Amino acid sequence: MRKLFLAITMFSYVSLNTAQNIKFIEKPELVFPHLVSTEKSEIKLTFSPDGTRMLWGTVGWENGIGGWDIWECVKENETWSKPKPVSFNSTSNDFDPCFSLDGKGVYFFSNRENGFGGDDIYFVPFDNKTKTYGSSINLGENINSKGDEWGPVISEDGNALIFCTDGRGGLGKHDIFISELENGKWRSPKNMGHEINSPLDDFDPVFLSDGKSIVFASERKGLDQVDLFLSVWKENKYSTPAVLDSTINSKDFWDFGCSTNPQEKNILYFNSHKPENGIGKVDVYKIKYVIHKK
Secondary structure, three states, rough: OOHHHHOOOOOOOOOOOOOEEEEEEEOEEEEOOOOOOOOOEHHHHHHOOOOOOEEEEEOOOOOOOOOOOEEEEEEEEEHHHHHHHHOOOOOEEEEEEEEOOOOOEEEEEEEEOOOOOOOOOEEEEEOOOOOEEEEEEOOOOOOOOOOEEEEEEEEOOOOOOEEEEEEOOOOOOEEEEEEEOOOEEEOEEEEEEOOOOOOOOOOEEEEOOOOOOOEEEEOOOOOOOOOOEEEEEOEEEEOOOEEOOEEEOOOOOOOOOEEOOOOOOOOOEEEOOOOOOOOOOOOEEEEEEEOOOO
């Protein structure tokens, strides 16, 4: 289970200085207040490639069937429908949805029965003709372990899956791994190494608009603080992760839950709590950026 989440309202922040290769154009914008962002907690928003569906994880929402559930809105005539729980929720926890870039299904994690460990990554197919979801499929022991797997994200070309796990060894508590698609199957995942991972928790990665660079959440500075970090892909390797500045990282709250929208170029979605315009315990924000590769 995502034990990290239980502590997100109980720590202090130590300010940090860094040089970063990303410029934020505007301040973070609260996303869909009172529709997605509510007085409860909403985590990791994902969009279908055609922009007609958005899904996200919820904590404490009424009318769900599990402790943590995935909810959805559908756009019709340029208007978003009221949120409804997705059909593939279980009585267990279902979380961290990510639409595939071909629109044919959704990746997510769940601790439902008959898995390989605590939280496993699943895929549920989506039929664009009938607008319905099929049966959820466990990605198997090649991806899942006896530990927890969270935050699945697919690259823009559909050939790479990144996620975090504490069940495959590595440099820290939870490390970020990457798996490549080969002949329709996900290859054994590889640890992204010390260039990305630290001795503490590293999780919730997302590919940025260049298709390689990533933003992810990390506890690497210790003191129970979780900030967003950037690692730029240049010269065929990842740069040393740099903590993002106070434009995006909060003063006294965790920042995590990174995601993007295929319909929006250079927009990063993330989770935080910002007292100046927040609604709930954890809200969804978005911010525009530009990557500078120095």
